[in-house]
Amino acid sequence: MTIAGVPRAEFGVCGGSGTLSFAFPAGLEDERVEVLAEDLVFETPFGRSPAFTHFRVTGPRGPREALTVKMHGWRRGVKRADASLQVFSVFHEAGVRKVLADGGVGSLNHLLDPRDVVIPTDFVDLTVKQDIYVRGDHLLIMRQPICPDLHAHLFGSASERFGRVFRRGTYLVTDGPRFESPAEVDYMKRMGADVIGQSLAPEVFLARDIGACYAGIYMVVNYGEGVVKAWEHAELKAIFFEESADVARCVIDAIADADLEAPCGCMDLRKPSLLNLPQE
Numbered sequence: 585m586t587i588a589g590v591p592r593a594e595f596g597v598c599g600g601s602g603t604l605s606f607a608f609p610a611g612l613e614d615e616r617v618e619v620l621a622e623d624l625v626f627e628t629p630f631g632r633s634p635a636f637t638h639f640r641v642t643g644p645r646g647p648r649e650a651l652t653v654k655m656h657g658w659r660r661g662v663k664r665a666d667a668s669l670q671v672f673s674v675f676h677e678a679g680v681r682k683v684l685a686d687g688g689v690g691s692l693n694h695l696l697d698p699r700d701v702v703i704p705t706d707f708v709d710l711t712v713k714q715d716i717y718v719r720g721d722h723l724l725i726m727r728q729p730i731c732p733d734l735h736a737h738l739f740g741s742a743s744e745r746f747g748r749v750f751r752r753g754t755y756l757v758t759d760g761p762r763f764e765s766p767a768e769v770d771y772m773k774r775m776g777a778d779v780i781g782q783s784l785a786p787e788v789f790l791a792r793d794i795g796a797c798y799a800g801i802y803m804v805v806n807y808g809e810g811v812v813k814a815w816e817h818a819e820l821k822a823i824f825f826e827e828s829a830d831v832a833r834c835v836i837d838a839i840a841d842a843d844l845e846a847p848c849g850c851m852d853l854r855k856p857s858l859l860n861l862p863q864e
């Protein structure tokens with residue numbers, strides 16, 4: 585697979601609602617960040633990609649390059665799973681080794697409140713379209729779905745910027761874009777998840793498929809229906825605009841500070857598939 589024109593990048597960023605409300609990353613006015621190119625669209629084997637921004641972060645470990653894309657507002661007629669395949673085929677072509685994500689989530693766990701930050705460690709995938717892959721030539725073991733090294737960097741940065749940050753949690757993924765009914769939330773709570781959203785799968789296993797680590801930072805923007813109390817749209821909107829820059833700074837911190845050679849073990853959970861042995 586070759587996709588023309590894709591620049592090299594060590595990091596891929598799946599931008600969710602945490603970084604949607606402003607021009608990420610230029611809008612941060614962070615002196616570590618230099619935007620190299622914007623509105624990069626590529627023809628992938630899965631269709632035309634959404635627009636990427638290519639940027640450089642210069643931190644204590646030297647310059648790193650990253651590609652970011654907004655995972656919301658997909659073009660009508662393009663299913664989310666197909667768009668994720670376009671994004672991850674571009675990440676693969678770029679040589680991405682670390683994928684970071686951000687987003688807003690609803691709460692399932694009644695200990696959580698809006699503006700709490702969760703750096704999840706596990707997930708339940710209730711999305712419908714499952715048999716998807718960019719390469720498809722590896723067995724993807726999900727014993728440790730989230731990279732512990734990227735996780736530690738996101739947790740450390742978030743702990744400096746936010747009041748309540750949770751270092752463990754299970755993220756339940758739905759197709760969306762609608763929110764859930766009270767009966768669905770009740771059912772999902774029983775599955776053992778803490779937060780609910782639409783931006784962790786298929787990305788978490790597409791990352792492993794292309795040989796990259798994955799971790800994400802998620803802010804609670806509303807209570808799940810029937811959890812604690814009815815949520816307010818005004819607060820969801822306020823969080824969207826007020827907190828997004830600090831969420832984005834955590835992502836930039838992780839790009840600047842993460843160890844590309846960290847002995848995180850993620851790639852030990854990616855084995856050559858026994859289903860694709862070479863033909864005699």
Ligand SMILES: [Zn+2]
Binds near residue numbers: 850
């Ligand atoms: Zn890792």
